Amino acid sequence: MMRLALILALWPFVAMAQTPAADHARAAAAALEEASRLLDEAEGARDRVRALTQTIQAFETGLGAMREGLRQAAINEAQLSRRLQARDEEVAALLGALQSMGGVSSPVAFLHPDGPMGTARAGMLLAELTPALNARAEALRTDLENVQMLRALQVDAAERLQAGLTEVQAARTALNQAMAERTDLPKRFTADPVRTGILIASTETLEGFASGLAEIVTEEIEPAPVRLDGQKGDLPLPVQGLVLRRAGEADAAGVKRPGIILATRPGAIVTAPAASTIRYLGPLLDFGNVVILEPQAETLFVLAGLEVVYGEAGQVIAQGTPLGLMGGAMAEKGDELSPLREGAGTDRTETLYIEIRQANRPEDPAVWFRTDEDG
Known part of the structure; x- marks a missing residue:
């Protein structure tokens, strides 16, 4: 596992930098260090599911910060390199002037053809130019050192990022096992697989399926008095991602849906945004794997597009309980590091659809969740 010593190996490069890239790298190093510590502690945690969930979320945050740091480093390095290339002629002229000033020791060389007055004027002009030339030389030297530092930062941080990707995958595997072994969740009802x-088979829309959910259960127990009073509008998104399409916006095919679509990274963990009962879990229509939660009476949260799902219908779960993982192939070594991928969110190749139904009528999820933040 990645240890503190490995993370701190990044710091000799980061400490030299006074740039946004260095700030992101420092934050990423701290986040990955904390995630690695959590993963060590999760092995012996009493509530291993909760510990592993927090670990995966910490890794996702740290890896996101590291990617952003690498992207900023690549952009800064490219800008500095272009600036230095554009100033090749200036550099050559500057070097020539400094060499001519410092390489001649004979005082005769400083005599002006116009005599003492010309020599005095030339000396005054030289005295004024020297600080400016030295400042230009120092600025160019600083730019060159920053380019070298940023290149070293990218190489070293890329190795740390790859180690983090390996560790978060190990945490996901451990979570799969922990969820398979979990038997301590209370149940409100038992699902009837035949009726389900x-x-x-008889419904073609999400609305039709949602309206029939109450008919496919047996031995239902009266639900706990859970309400979302005061939480509406402040619920966390169930996955770290960017809002790709808002409610009512048409997609490329012109289809409009009442829910929102989040762009996520492959393998991202999906958690319950509120304490809920799982009303349905599994494949549904053309949505892929779907989880339908009931946080309060007559309110359904529909989450569609997961690859791996946890739990079973009827279970009562707490806020933050893992519901599953997004799909998508994990990036090959180096693929996650491209600044071209990160800038436009093109590394977020998976999509999670979120729909809210109140009394079987759709409501804009933006009214329920904090959608203005990148999770």
Whole structure:
């Protein structure tokens, strides 16, 4: 596992930098260090599921910060390199002037053809130019050192990022096992697989399926008095991602849906945004794997597009309980590091659809969740 010593190996490069890239790298190093510590502690945690969930979220935050730091470093390095290339002629002229000033020791060389007055004027002019020339030389030297530092930062941080990717994958595997072994969740009802299959086969819309959910359960217990009073509008998004399409916006095919679509990274963890009962879990229509939560009476949260799902219908879960993982192939070594991928969010190749239904009528999820932040 990645230890503190490995993370701190990044700091000799970072400490030299006074740039946004260095700030991002420092934040990333701290986040990955904390994630690695959490992963060590999760092995012996009493609530291993909770510990692993926090670990994966910490890794996702740290890896995101590291990617951003690398992107900023690449951009800064490219800008400095272009600036130095554009100033090649200036550098050559500057070097020539400094060499001519410092390489001649004979006082005769400083005599002006116009005599003492010309020599005096030339001396005054030289005295004025020297600080400016030295300042230009110092600025160019600083730019060159920054380029060298940023290149070293990218190489070293890329290795740390790859180590982090390996560790977060190990945490996801451990979470899969922990969820498979979990038996301590209370249940409100038992799902009827035959009725569920019939309902799926007989409905063509999410609305039709949602309206029939109450008919496919047996031995239902009266729900706990859970309400979202005061939480509406302040619920966390269930996954770290960017809002790709808002409610009512048409996609490339002109299709409009009442929910929002989040762009996420491959393998991102999806958690319950509020304490809920799992009303349905599994494949549904053309949505892929779907989780339908009931946080309060007549309110459904529909999360669609997961690859791996945890739990079973009827279970009562707490806020933050893992619901599953997004799909997508994990990036090959180096793929996650391209600044071209990160800038436009093109590394977020997976999509999670979120729909809210109140009394079986859709409501804009932006009214329920904090959608103005990149999780």
